Amino acid sequence: MFHKILIANRGEIACRVIDTCRKMGVATVAVYSDADATARHVSMADEAVRLGPAPVAESYLLSDAIIQVAIETGAQAVHPGYGFLSENPTFAQSLADAGLVFIGPSADAIRAMGLKDAAKKLMENANVPVVPGYHGADQNDALLAAEAEKVGYPVLIKAVAGGGGKGMRLVEAKADFSEALQSARSEAATAFGHSDVLVEKFVQNPRHIEIQVFGDSHGNAVHLFERDCSLQRRHQKVIEEAPAPDMPDAVRAAMGDAAVRAAQAIGYSGAGTVEFIADGSGPLREDGFWFMEMNTRLQVEHPVTEAITGQDLVEWQLRVAYGETLPMAQDALNIDGWAFEARIYAEDACKGFLPSTGTLSHLKFPATARVDTGVRSGDKITQHYDPMIAKLVVHGPTRELALRKLATVLAGTEVAGCTTNISFLLALSQHQGFAKGEVDTGLIARDHEVLVAHAAPSEDTWALAAAALAGFDKVEKRRGFTLWSPLRRTMHLDCQDEEQAVVLEYLSASEMTASIGDTVVDVSFQNGWKVNGRKPNVNVVSHVDGVSLFGPHTLHFKSTDLLDRAAADAGGVGTITAPMPGAVKDVMIGRGDCVKKGDTLMILEAMKMEHRLTAPFDGLVAELHATAGRQVADGTILAVVEEAKA
Numbered sequence: 001m002f003h004k005i006l007i008a009n010r011g012e013i014a015c016r017v018i019d020t021c022r023k024m025g026v027a028t029v030a031v032y033s034d035a036d037a038t039a040r041h042v043s044m045a046d047e048a049v050r051l052g053p054a055p056v057a058e059s060y061l062l063s064d065a066i067i068q069v070a071i072e073t074g075a076q077a078v079h080p081g082y083g084f085l086s087e088n089p090t091f092a093q094s095l096a097d098a099g100l101v102f103i104g105p106s107a108d109a110i111r112a113m114g115l116k117d118a119a120k121k122l123m124e125n126a127n128v129p130v131v132p133g134y135h136g137a138d139q140n141d142a143l144l145a146a147e148a149e150k151v152g153y154p155v156l157i158k159a160v161a162g163g164g165g166k167g168m169r170l171v172e173a174k175a176d177f178s179e180a181l182q183s184a185r186s187e188a189a190t191a192f193g194h195s196d197v198l199v200e201k202f203v204q205n206p207r208h209i210e211i212q213v214f215g216d217s218h219g220n221a222v223h224l225f226e227r228d229c230s231l232q233r234r235h236q237k238v239i240e241e242a243p244a245p246d247m248p249d250a251v252r253a254a255m256g257d258a259a260v261r262a263a264q265a266i267g268y269s270g271a272g273t274v275e276f277i278a279d280g281s282g283p284l285r286e287d288g289f290w291f292m293e294m295n296t297r298l299q300v301e302h303p304v305t306e307a308i309t310g311q312d313l314v315e316w317q318l319r320v321a322y323g324e325t326l327p328m329a330q331d332a333l334n335i336d337g338w339a340f341e342a343r344i345y346a347e348d349a350c351k352g353f354l355p356s357t358g359t360l361s362h363l364k365f366p367a368t369a370r371v372d373t374g375v376r377s378g379d380k381i382t383q384h385y386d387p388m389i390a391k392l393v394v395h396g397p398t399r400e401l402a403l404r405k406l407a408t409v410l411a412g413t414e415v416a417g418c419t420t421n422i423s424f425l426l427a428l429s430q431h432q433g434f435a436k437g438e439v440d441t442g443l444i445a446r447d448h449e450v451l452v453a454h455a456a457p458s459e460d461t462w463a464l465a466a467a468a469l470a471g472f473d474k475v476e477k478r479r480g481f482t483l484w485s486p487l488r489r490t491m492h493l494d495c496q497d498e499e500q501a502v503v504l505e506y507l508s509a510s511e512m513t514a515s516i517g518d519t520v521v522d523v524s525f526q527n528g529w530k531v532n533g534r535k536p537n538v539n540v541v542s543h544v545d546g547v548s549l550f551g552p553h554t555l556h557f558k559s560t561d562l563l564d565r566a567a568a569d570a571g572g573v574g575t576i577t578a579p580m581p582g583a584v585k586d587v588m589i590g591r592g593d594c595v596k597k598g599d600t601l602m603i604l605e606a607m608k609m610e611h612r613l614t615a616p617f618d619g620l621v622a623e624l625h626a627t628a629g630r631q632v633a634d635g636t637i638l639a640v641v642e643e644a645k646a
Contacts, residue, residue, distance in 0.1 A: 032050060070098075106269065122266070133200025156201075208232065212226075221263045225242065239343070241341070270320055298317065340393070345387050346419065352611075365392070462495075488504065576613055613638065
């Protein structure tokens with residue numbers, strides 16, 4: 001076995017690989033950017049070497065620098081994780097040329113599956129069913145539009161390179177095709193350095209089912225069953241499960257056989273995932289699934305496969321890369337129970353899942369779940385990288401019990417300091433259709449409003465939050481209480497963009513009342529909080545950003561400065577601000593232009609995704625502060641639109 005490997009990645013996947021390496025007695029070398037100098041994966045590794053500044057093009061994508069670090073540190077092999085260089089055939093070949101082992105498939109295998117159009121042709125030859133569409137090399141706009149009409153709307157435009165939903169657009173009508181095509185190309189070029197696309201039929205009520213495959217250099221290949229990844233937003237997975245609900249044995253066997261044929265067609269060695277689109281309009285059928293793409297790497301969602309098979313897939317990767325045969329044959333692999341993975345992101349589900357940034361002022365995970373994370377309390381979520389905070393993985397004997405466990409651990413997860421999708425994930429885990437196994441890739445879009453609906457703070461929660469913000473639970477602030485101390489104070493609180501004034505009246509060192517309008521709430525603190533004589537069903541946590549009440553409906557509160565609020569209100573409803581840190585990619589307007597509600601004003605690029613900023617109403621561009629290429633911070637005023645007078 002290798003005695004030392006380098007991990008050419010960051011975050012939770014780097015930490016995940018290190019965990020297995022420790023178990024196997026393999027030393028690890030981490031690489032990092034300036035933004036990750038104090039990151040968790042850096043502290044976990046046996047050695048760590050700086051690559052460069054925060055941008056990935058100047059750090060994690062510097063293949064030559066990574067190879068040099070591997071040589072200098074005495075690493076025998078490089079694990080690419082997923083993303084970055086994991087599916088770069090040039091990198092894999094360069095490692096081989098340098099006498100290093102790439103812990104993944106061969107450069108030829110990566111090339112074969114790296115471009116979706118070529119991969120689909122290869123699969124057709126291997127008798128693997130593929131989605132109807134255009135996968136040719138001719139990228140003429142008129143040709144692509146004609147092929148879309150031939151296939152029939154709705155269609156998907158997909159970047160031929162990469163993955164993760166980048167460079168993908170759903171087009172439901174001919175009139176929208178041209179704009180969607182340009183947007184997909186632009187995003188693909190930024191994310192993958194390759195702007196070519198394919199066009200394929202959009203399968204109605206689609207289910208996204210993928211098969212974990214593994215091959216070795218001795219000609220062996222197996223599958224480790226399926227994962228259902230249908231719960232997606234913006235074409236990116238949110239909750240994955242294994243096995244797939246309502247999967248007939250015959251369909252499982254057919255999908256598994258097709259995936260193995262796909263791997264064998266390219267002489268595949270290592271971990272890979274064959275992704276299928278299945279017709280979810282009725283029961284799954286042997287003739288109702290089609291090859292979508294193959295990811296020639298370990299997937300983000302691999303822990304659910306590990307949970308149901310009892311196998312460590314990173315260990316399999318290392319053993320296969322070292323030249324060993326597969327640890328198990330197909331007939332020795334079995335499914336045990338059910339597993340779910342929920343991806344916790346720093347993002348705002350209410351605002352189109354826009355990424356969020358900030359410092360994690362509080363972070364706590366339940367001990368009853370497997371937690372794959374690359375961050376700790378106090379770490380920063382920046383605009384430079386994927387905003388994933390952690391993956392929560394649960395396992396149970398049945399789907400019902402595993403899903404119930406997932407909801408429990410989500411409710412017990414505490415994150416403060418940036419906006420997260422935890423409440424959304426909790427609502428999704430309790431969705432009636434999902435509970436029944438009625439899943440397809442359109443579920444989140446259909447029920448988005450219900451899934452992101454907030455529980456409004458009650459008078460009791462306003463009162464408790466105000467008392468906590470006032471520091472009433474801090475002994476040092478209550479010590480020496482005297483009747484000549486201030487007995488009344490007014491707190492101005494903000495929660496979920498709602499503001500509330502709460503009048504606190506101190507009765508003793510351990511008791512107070514909180515008035516919200518005409519409602520008076522009794523609050524006390526003595527060996528814990530009580531509201532109206534009852535212990536609240538929440539965990540109250542104070543942090544630098546305010547106070548959080550963690551529970552079934554987590555709420556975050558902060559004090560409101562009336563002067564700051566007045567200044568913000570002066571911006572007006574027509575003020576267009578940056579919803580996140582990023583770069584202005586394109587500006588479609590000029591000062592003095594007339595715009596219609598919904599018109600795209602500019603495009604902001606952050607975390608390799610494009611975000612369109614639109615006009616809130618019909619009006620006139622009164623101010624324009626955005627220029628293409630400008631880096632902007634969250635909240636930067638980019639333009640002001642004056643509403644048209646009736």
